[in-house]
Amino acid sequence: xxxxxxxxxxxxxxxxxxxxxxxxxxxxxxxxxxxxxxxxxxxxxxxxxxxxxxxxxxxxxxxxxxxxxxxxxxxxxxxxxxxxxxxxxxxxxxxxxxxxxxxxxxxxxxxxxxxxxxxxxxxxxxxxxxxxxxxxxxxxxxxxxxxxxxxxxxxxxxxxxxxxxxxxxxxxxxxxxxxxxxxxxxxxxxxxxxxxxxxxxxxxxxxxxxxxxxxxxxxxxxxxxxxxxxxxxxxxxxxxxxxxxxxxxxxxxxxxxxxxxxxxxxxxxxxxxxxxxxxxxxxxxxxxxxxxxxxxxxxxxxxxxxxxxxxxxxxxxxxxxxxxxxxxxxxxxxxxxxxxxxxxxxxxxxxxxxxxxxxxxxxxxxxxxxxxxxxxxxxxxxxxxxxxxxxxxxxxxxxxxxxxxxxxxxx
Ligand code: ADP
Numbered sequence: 241x242x243x244x245x246x247x248x249x250x251x252x253x254x255x256x257x258x259x260x261x262x263x264x265x266x267x268x269x270x271x272x273x274x275x276x277x278x279x280x281x282x283x284x285x286x287x288x289x290x291x292x293x294x295x296x297x298x299x300x301x302x303x304x305x306x307x308x309x310x311x312x313x314x315x316x317x318x319x320x321x322x323x324x325x326x327x328x329x330x331x332x333x334x335x336x337x338x339x340x341x342x343x344x345x346x347x348x349x350x351x352x353x354x355x356x357x358x359x360x361x362x363x364x365x366x367x368x369x370x371x372x373x374x375x376x377x378x379x380x381x382x383x384x385x386x387x388x389x390x391x392x393x394x395x396x397x398x399x400x401x402x403x404x405x406x407x408x409x410x411x412x413x414x415x416x417x418x419x420x421x422x423x424x425x426x427x428x429x430x431x432x433x434x435x436x437x438x439x440x441x442x443x444x445x446x447x448x449x450x451x452x453x454x455x456x457x458x459x460x461x462x463x464x465x466x467x468x469x470x471x472x473x474x475x476x477x478x479x480x481x482x483x484x485x486x487x488x489x490x491x492x493x494x495x496x497x498x499x500x501x502x503x504x505x506x507x508x509x510x511x512x513x514x515x516x517x518x519x520x521x522x523x524x525x526x527x528x529x530x531x532x533x534x535x536x537x538x539x540x541x542x543x544x545x546x547x548x549x550x551x552x553x554x555x556x557x558x559x560x561x562x563x564x565x566x567x568x569x570x571x572x573x574x575x576x577x578x579x580x581x582x583x584x585x586x587x588x589x590x591x592x593x594x595x596x597x598x599x600x601x602x603x604x605x606x607x608x609x610x611x612x613x614x615x616x617x618x619x620x621x622x623x624x625x626x627x628x629x630x631x632x633x634x635x636x637x638x639x640x641x642x643x644x645x646x647x648x649x650x651x
Contacts, residue, residue, distance in 0.1 A: 262360035267353065270295045282341075282362050284333040300332045328367075331360065340367040428598055429484075432610055436480055439608060440473040447473075472517055476608075479548065486545070486616045487597070497539045497624060504534040504575070508566065511547040515555060522561035525551070528568040528577075536575065537647050542620045546628070549613040550579040550640045556607055557638070558583030576643040585634040594630070603634070617642070 253276075256263050262279030266272055275290045283290070283298055290297070331341040339362055346357045451466035489495045512525055519525070536543070554564045558581045565580040586594055586601050593599045595618045598611040618628050626644030 262358075262362070264290070264295070264298065264358045264360060265355050266295050266358070267355055272298075273355065279360060282333075282339075282360065283331060284335055289334075297334075298331055300330050300338045301336075303330065331362070339364050432598070433480075433484070436608065436610055437477060440477050444470050444473045468517065475514065475517075479552070480610060482545070483549075483610065483612050483616055486620070487612060490616065490619045495620065495623060497542065499537055500540050501535060501537045502540050504531045504536055504568065507540060507544050507547065508568075511544060511551060512566070514548070515551045518552060518555050520555065520558075520560045523555060523558065524563055526563060526565045528566045530570075531568050534568070534570060534575070538644060539620075539624060542624065543644070546617045546621060546642050547577065547579075549617050550642070553613065553640070554579050554581035554583065554638070556609070557581065557604060570646075573645060573647060574643055575646050576641055578639055578641045580637065580639045582637040585636055585638055586630075586632040587634055591630075591632060595628075 256276035257278075259276075260278055262282045263274075263276040264272055264279050265274045272290045272293050272295060275285075277287065280287055280290065329341050329343055330338045332338050342361045342363050344359045346359070348355055348357065447466040447469040451463050451470075454460075454463045454466075486495070508528065508531060512527060515525060551564065551566070558564065562582040564582075565578070567578040567580065569576040569578070584603055587603060590599075590601045594601070595614050596611075597615040599615075600609055600611040614628070621628050621642060621644060624644060626642060628640065628642045630638055630640045632638035
């Protein structure tokens with residue numbers, strides 16, 4: 241030790257003062273045995289002031305017990321190594337301020353004594369730069385994050401815009417479709433009217449011509465037969481016109497309803513009386529038998545229109561020699577009327593369309609008809625909180641049921 245101390249004043253000093261790193265050498269007791277000028281300056285000590293002091297004075301107080309400078313560990317080793325293993329190291333100046341350092345430890349032995357030479361670099365500048373870079377990186381990341389958010393917002397806005405345009409396009413398409421449908425309906429309506437009116441009108445003309453030919457008094461029954469035919473066909477045309485007028489009123493939202501108190505039998509009698517004129521050979525209508533005491537508060541015209549449509553259909557779509565039952569089922573606050581026929585029925589695959597306006601099933605196309613009766617019945621009844629439903633089996637028959645409230649008061 242002594243020899244080492246003596247020699248350090250020359251070669252060591254020359255060498256160590258020439259380099260910019262701080263050099264601190266400690267003995268096995270961790271006492272500082274020498275330090276160069278760079279180390280003294282770095283830690284804020286006067287030359288020679290550190291000699292004999294414990295290494296701890298160079299280490300921040302909060303670390304001095306746990307600081308990774310386990311010098312004694314190195315005393316037994318010969319390999320130089322860097323300290324810190326990736327952790328930040330700090331040095332403590334005489335004025336207690338701390339600063340970041342990088343340190344390498346080099347254990348060595350001289351004249352039987354072990355020492356550790358610590359090479360210390362003040363890395364304040366580098367650390368500051370690192371911090372600045374880290375700060376810049378953080379700012380950059382924040383900027384990227386902000387830009388990404390802004391981009392996301394733009395994408396969302398764009399998507400919203402696309403959606404809005406698509407909606408608008410759909411609406412335009414929809415109104416175009418409606419307009420086209422309306423045009424189709426108008427064309428259909430015109431051809432339907434011309435077609436539907438042609439046959440009864442020529443029937444009326446024929447009957448009128450024939451009636452005119454029976455001039456004798458004895459031919460009165462023949463005249464009456466033709467007059468009945470004329471009456472029927474005029475009624476039929478009248479019904480069609482009423483249906484068309486109903487459609488127009490429903491479409492224009494101008495359907496008005498009038499509530500009255502009236503006996504059910506009055507309407508049923510009238511409808512069945514008129515329907516009897518349309519019956520085919522040996523067809524008959526079974527009158528409901530329990531209705532004499534029933535009084536309703538409902539729209540009489542709508543009830544008449546509904547029953548007329550359903551009973552006329554039952555006659556039209558049933559063959560000769562079949563029965564049509566009219567059954568009335570009174571409930572506490574509503575009334576159901578069933579029209580049961582033994583006719584051709586409605587093909588199952590077409591049943592779901594039967595209330596669509598102008599729809600006619602394929603097994604009905606040879607008969608006269610417009611396909612609007614059921615549609616009107618449904619619209620009117622539903623406007624009055626009623627319903628119309630049916631069950632049908634092809635070639636067996638159909639049952640149409642209307643149900644409506646019996647003591648409804650108009651709002
Ligand atoms: P139209 O009788 O003038 O064709 P409707 O709207 O009254 O029009 O009826 C629509 C369709 O429903 C008819 O064309 C027919 O195919 C079917 N339909 C209605 N009532 C019956 C019934 N009682 N039996 C069989 N088919 C029926």
